[in-house]
Amino acid sequence: MRRYSVFALAREALRGHTGWGRAWGAAAPRAAYDAVIVGAGGHGLATAYYLGRNHGIRNVAVLEKGWLGGGNTGRNTTIIRSNYLQDASAAIYEKARSLYETLSQELNFNVMFSPRGVMMLAQTEHEVKGYRRTAMANALQGVATEFIGPDRVKALVPIIRIDGPRYPVLGALWQPRGGTARHDAVAWGYARACAAMGMDIVENCAVTGIRVENGAVAGVETTRGPIATRRLGLVVAGHSSVLAAMAGFRLPIESLCLQALVSEPVKPCMDVVVMANTVHGYMSQSDKGEMVIGGGTDGFNNYSQRGSWHHIEETLRALCETFPVLSRLKMLRQWGGIVDMTGDRSPIISRAPVGGVFVNCGWGTGGFKAIPGSGWAMAELMARGEPGPLAAEFDMFRFREGRFIDESVAAGVAH
Numbered sequence: 001m002r003r004y005s006v007f008a009l010a011r012e013a014l015r016g017h018t019g020w021g022r023a024w025g026a027a028a029p030r031a032a033y034d035a036v037i038v039g040a041g042g043h044g045l046a047t048a049y050y051l052g053r054n055h056g057i058r059n060v061a062v063l064e065k066g067w068l069g070g071g072n073t074g075r076n077t078t079i080i081r082s083n084y085l086q087d088a089s090a091a092i093y094e095k096a097r098s099l100y101e102t103l104s105q106e107l108n109f110n111v112m113f114s115p116r117g118v119m120m121l122a123q124t125e126h127e128v129k130g131y132r133r134t135a136m137a138n139a140l141q142g143v144a145t146e147f148i149g150p151d152r153v154k155a156l157v158p159i160i161r162i163d164g165p166r167y168p169v170l171g172a173l174w175q176p177r178g179g180t181a182r183h184d185a186v187a188w189g190y191a192r193a194c195a196a197m198g199m200d201i202v203e204n205c206a207v208t209g210i211r212v213e214n215g216a217v218a219g220v221e222t223t224r225g226p227i228a229t230r231r232l233g234l235v236v237a238g239h240s241s242v243l244a245a246m247a248g249f250r251l252p253i254e255s256l257c258l259q260a261l262v263s264e265p266v267k268p269c270m271d272v273v274v275m276a277n278t279v280h281g282y283m284s285q286s287d288k289g290e291m292v293i294g295g296g297t298d299g300f301n302n303y304s305q306r307g308s309w310h311h312i313e314e315t316l317r318a319l320c321e322t323f324p325v326l327s328r329l330k331m332l333r334q335w336g337g338i339v340d341m342t343g344d345r346s347p348i349i350s351r352a353p354v355g356g357v358f359v360n361c362g363w364g365t366g367g368f369k370a371i372p373g374s375g376w377a378m379a380e381l382m383a384r385g386e387p388g389p390l391a392a393e394f395d396m397f398r399f400r401e402g403r404f405i406d407e408s409v410a411a412g413v414a415h
């Protein structure tokens, strides 16, 4: 891999940018691999990367039915935080957040991590109690957060209205090292690093079947021919149930459309991320000046990547109440992604009932922030066949046994 650097930039500037190579090649699938990962979203690519980096497994293919990063990874609102309540969640999200801090250097690719601070507004007494409790849990877990009062909220976000008629701002859970990153760049950076290790990233290659022999995986059928493997990672977010059905087991996952929208660009007016979970909306400002706005999931299961109109109205109405200054902004674009929701709102990183098959899903509305930590934990699981400490509690069998990791407050609405 040719390193990106200021010297490379200068050299290419002098020769009209004719010397840049492709960041990753258009690989054709080979007949067999040591490990196959289905889904070239952030989680699949990060899994492949850490399989190579941490475990030396490099004969790996990542199969993607569309284009790399075209699923939820390229559709999310990029919020990164780790202020979760349960210890297992705080550990994996904080691992991810801390890996984000140096990911650009690690991958030699600017992922534009911007630790500008994330606040989750408390707009009911119930939320005040909940976020105070989370701040205390975070202190014990070593995650730097604090509960701040309305004056501090106003000082950090001057455009906010703290005395709204329905839901005044009573305080917020504040994580100063939370923030955002450029979603495509995260996928592209991992893909480039995987390709540099000799891995094949095969786009336009849908997995259509999973071959199981004597209770263990033997390979996959794809639109570009069969591929043999004894180690298969399913990392397909909203399509996890579809892939699980191909292997003959069921997952406790519901697929729902979650949507987001962006406004026309305006001058810098808000330099932190604000989430208002009671009124169901959240917002940050992109480097281009657009207000990036996220809403809720559709109230019914579906695979449409559009989202219902009434949600847009609901989200914008709520945000206008808390940010009246934005009421005349025009919205530019709206889109949706299929998110994979579990009952306890925590992810699954697990062995499957079929030998050699591993599942990573259930990140729901909030998996972008987890990509590096999830890839790290999934690679460990796939390499050793046993979960490491980060994934130990996230197996899929917890739903059968009642070992829930309840994050409905931290992740039910918030992202």
Ligand SMILES: Cc1cc2nc3c(=O)[nH]c(=O)nc-3n(C[C@H](O)[C@H](O)[C@H](O)COP(=O)(O)OP(=O)(O)OC[C@H]3O[C@@H](n4cnc5c(N)ncnc54)[C@H](O)[C@@H]3O)c2cc1C
Residues within 6 Å of the ligand: 038, 039, 040, 041, 042, 043, 044, 063, 064, 065, 066, 067, 068, 069, 070, 071, 072, 073, 074, 075, 076, 077, 078, 079, 080, 205, 206, 207, 208, 235, 236, 237, 238, 239, 243, 258, 259, 260, 294, 335, 336, 337, 338, 339, 363, 364, 365, 366, 367, 368, 369, 370, 415
């Ligand atoms: C509108 C929206 C806003 C969000 N906001 C945030 C946020 O602010 N912060 C946050 O942390 N998270 C957020 N999320 C959630 C986050 O985007 C996801 O949890 C995360 O991107 C999931 O990544 P992934 O790699 O698991 O899935 P994806 O990126 O969806 O990748 C899965 C890939 O699998 C491929 N695939 C599916 N079936 C097959 C098949 N049969 N064969 C081959 N390939 C297949 C798909 O094409 C897809 O590319 C948001 C999601 C949405 C939709």
